[in-house]
Structures are given as C-alpha cells and as structure tokens.
Amino acid sequence: MPPIRLLIVPGSVRASSLNLRLARCVQQLAPALGMAGSVLDLRALDLPLYDGDWEDQHGVPAGALALRDALDAADAVLWVTPEYNGFPTPLMFNALDWLSRVPASVGQVAGVATTTNKPAALLSASSGPGGGLRAMNLLRQFLQMNFAMLVVPQQFALGRAQEAFDDAGALSDPRAAxxxxxxxxxxxxxxxALRAQG
Ligand SMILES: Cc1cc2nc3c(=O)[nH]c(=O)nc-3n(C[C@H](O)[C@H](O)[C@H](O)COP(=O)(O)O)c2cc1C
Structure with a gap:
C-alpha cells in the first residue's frame, strides 16, 4: 500500500516557532508509521485578512485555491496549533475562513468539500505548561463542525516546548514521543481504513 499522504499544517511558521519544530519532528516520525509527511507553510499562501469587500473586488485569492489543492491531495491532515490567548492563531483561522469561501469549479471541488470526511489530527506546542490544550480543543470543534473533518480522539499538547527538543530536532522525553x-x-x-473502503 502506498504511504498515507499526511499534510502537516503548523499554525505558526516564524523562524523559531515551536509548532514548526514539532511539525518537522512529526515529518521525521511519519515514515515509520506508513505515512509521508509534508509541511505546509500557511504564510507562503500570502492570504489577506478575510474581508468581504476585498473578496467582492478581487475574488478568492490564489493562496486559498492552493490551500484547497494541498488539502485535496492529502489523505489526512495534522494541524499543529499554537495558543494565543486560548485560541489558535489568526494565521490558521484566516486560512480556514478563506478555504470556506472557495467555490466548486469545473473539475475542482469546493474548499469545504476537500475537508469533508477527511481524517485529521491535532497537536499543539506552547512555551507554557498547558501546551496549547485550550486552542487545540477549540480547533477540534471548529474543524468538526465547520469543515466536517474526522478528527481522531487522540491528541497531544506539548508544554514547555522550548525545552522539549534535542539538537537533532527529536523529542527528548520518550513519553512525549x-x-x-x-x-x-x-x-x-x-x-x-477509509482508503480500503474506496
Ligand atoms: C499573543 C500571544 C498570546 C499567547 N497566549 C498564550 C496562551 O493563551 N497560552 C499559552 O500556552 N501560550 C500563549 N502564548 C505563548 C505562545 O504559546 C508561545 O509564544 C509559542 O512559542 C507560540 O507558538 P510558536 O512558537 O509556534 O510561534 C501566547 C503568545 C502570544 C504572542
């Protein structure tokens, strides 16, 4: 069976992002679990802050179509979210708001159709002790209710993430790994299982 294509989406891509580090760590772990992971750079999509007037003038931006295409090509999606005041980041929410505005077109599905019944999973990393658990739980609800994703029950919040990685980028604590x-x-x-069903 070809590997499961796992799209890994960190909600922060700043140079020293802890969530980006966790995303890259997952990418290293993925092959041993029968998956091929690729990390999506949400910032590179260059999405403007969602605004209905902007959309009326310009339509849906190319970055939103690129996000739809990346999700469409994936068998499963791993969202790796920071926590800003208890919430996932504006970078992540803005991308998802734009995704929901992508209409179906000839030969291409709508944004929300790409996520419907698609497996998803959640991780979070934070410098605080809670590891972003509150943001992760909100994101679970958001992805299930608005994007009809099948979010697996297992999830993990990596607290004090600035101390969690070794020099090779692996998680030092075997329990975290x-x-x-x-x-x-x-x-x-x-x-x-979904692939086997066709
Ligand atoms: C605006 C803002 C709000 C934050 N709120 C929280 C919070 O509610 N809970 C938490 O654990 N950390 C919070 N933090 C700390 C972040 O978890 C920390 O900066 C983390 O490194 C951000 O993720 P990143 O490293 O992937 O960019 C906040 C940081 C910022 C900038």
Whole structure:
C-alpha cells in the first residue's frame, strides 16, 4: 500500500516557532508509521485578512485555491496549533475562513468539500505548561463542525516546548514521543481504513 499522504499544517511558521519544530519532528516520525509527511507553510499562501469587500473586488485569492489543492491531495491532515490567548492563531483561522469561501469549479471541488470526511489530527506546542490544550480543543470543534473533518480522539499538547527538543530536532522525553506517535498511529489507521473502503 502506498504511504498515507499526511499534510502537516503548523499554525505558526516564524523562524523559531515551536509548532514548526514539532511539525518537522512529526515529518521525521511519519515514515515509520506508513505515512509521508509534508509541511505546509500557511504564510507562503500570502492570504489577506478575510474581508468581504476585498473578496467582492478581487475574488478568492490564489493562496486559498492552493490551500484547497494541498488539502485535496492529502489523505489526512495534522494541524499543529499554537495558543494565543486560548485560541489558535489568526494565521490558521484566516486560512480556514478563506478555504470556506472557495467555490466548486469545473473539475475542482469546493474548499469545504476537500475537508469533508477527511481524517485529521491535532497537536499543539506552547512555551507554557498547558501546551496549547485550550486552542487545540477549540480547533477540534471548529474543524468538526465547520469543515466536517474526522478528527481522531487522540491528541497531544506539548508544554514547555522550548525545552522539549534535542539538537537533532527529536523529542527528548520518550513519553512525549510516544504520545505523538499514538496520534500519528490513530490517524494512519483511520486513513488506511477509509482508503480500503474506496
Ligand atoms: C499573543 C500571544 C498570546 C499567547 N497566549 C498564550 C496562551 O493563551 N497560552 C499559552 O500556552 N501560550 C500563549 N502564548 C505563548 C505562545 O504559546 C508561545 O509564544 C509559542 O512559542 C507560540 O507558538 P510558536 O512558537 O509556534 O510561534 C501566547 C503568545 C502570544 C504572542
């Protein structure tokens, strides 16, 4: 069976982002679980802040179509979210708002159709002790209710993430590494089951 294509989406891509580090760590772990991971750079989509007047004038931006295409090509999506005042980042929410505005066109599905019934999973990383758990739980609800994603129950919040990685970018604490692997394993199991169903 070809590997499960896992799209990894960190909600922060600043140079020293802890969530980007966690996303890259997952990319390294993915092959051992039968998955091929690629990390999506939300900032590179160059999406303006959603504004209905902007949309009336310009239509849906190319970055939103690129996001739809990246999601469409994936078997499963791993969202890696920071926590800003209890919420996922504006970078992530803005991208999802734009995705919801992508209409179906000839030969191409609408934004929300790409996510419907698609396996998803959640991780978060924060410098605080809670690891972004509040943001992750809100994101779960948001992805399930608005984007009809099948979010696996397993999730993991990496607290004090600035101390969590070794020089090679792996998680130093084996319990943290096992928790991340459990999330990936559940995602792979669901994606493989759906693939087998056709
Ligand atoms: C505006 C803002 C709000 C924050 N709020 C929280 C918070 O509610 N909970 C938390 O654990 N950390 C919070 N933090 C700290 C972030 O978790 C920390 O900056 C983290 O490194 C951001 O993710 P990144 O490294 O992937 O960019 C906040 C940071 C900022 C800039």
């Amino acid at each position: 096992d928790a991340v692997k459990a999330v990936l394993a559940a995602t792979a199991t669901l994606a493989k």
